Amino acid sequence: GAVVSQHPSRVICKSGTSVKIECRSLDFQATTMFWYRQFPKKSLMLMATSNEGSKATYEQGVEKDKFLINHASLTLSTLTVTSAHPEDSSFYICSAINRGAIYFGEGSWLTVV
Amino acid sequence: GENVEQHPSTLSVQEGDSAVIKCTYSDSASNYFPWYKQELGKRPQLIIDIRSNVGEKKDQRIAVTLNKTAKHFSLHITETQPEDSAVYFCAASIEVAAGNKLTFGGGTRVLVKP
DSSP: OOOEEEEOSEEEEOTTOOEEEEEEESSSOOSEEEEEEEOTTSOOEEEEEEETTSOOEEOTTOOTTTEEEEEEETTEEEEEEOSOOGGGOEEEEEEEEETTEEEEOOOEEEEEO | OOOEEEEOSEEEEETTSOEEEEEEESOTTOOEEEEEEEOTTSOOEEEEEEETTOSEEEETTEEEEEETTTTEEEEEEOSOOGGGOEEEEEEEBSSSSTTOOOEEOOOEEEEEEO
């Protein structure tokens, strides 16, 4: 099946700094990727839809200036958490669609200290 | 937008018994309903899905039923085993295509006791 890879799997950053998470489709092209956030013991909440070559579509309540999404190629979308705060600590996971099936990345644990 | 409710939030069953998780959705246009199993710190894994043109689908010990009229769908796991312990999520979507997003239920934490 298709593979979606995320990097890094775990990252610790200091408050006020920015951190970038990458989502790659390894063996297919994805014009659209999705970014989710999952707090401990909670469900996956869609943050935004990443569109190749155009602006991302953000869900209500998600700050687009804080969570920057770039989808510069058909195989890579990046999520940058800017000016990170401890409350941004969470599990971030991306997904992409290939041939009618949804594939998730491994997820990235972000801890802001 | 779509809203998916999932019950129960936790489910404890004895090994060998059956487990049933129920979900309701709000958007009658939704026609794709996947179920995911997620272990702690891991990505969700698709275990079964159903499209609105069928009412039931089975894969070994796992089955899903769909009632479009009532807008609810259920996951049935028979002969549960300890390795079935995980968090299960239902989801709903309008087709599986670029730009069509999944809306997840709140999740059910299943514990299978040996």
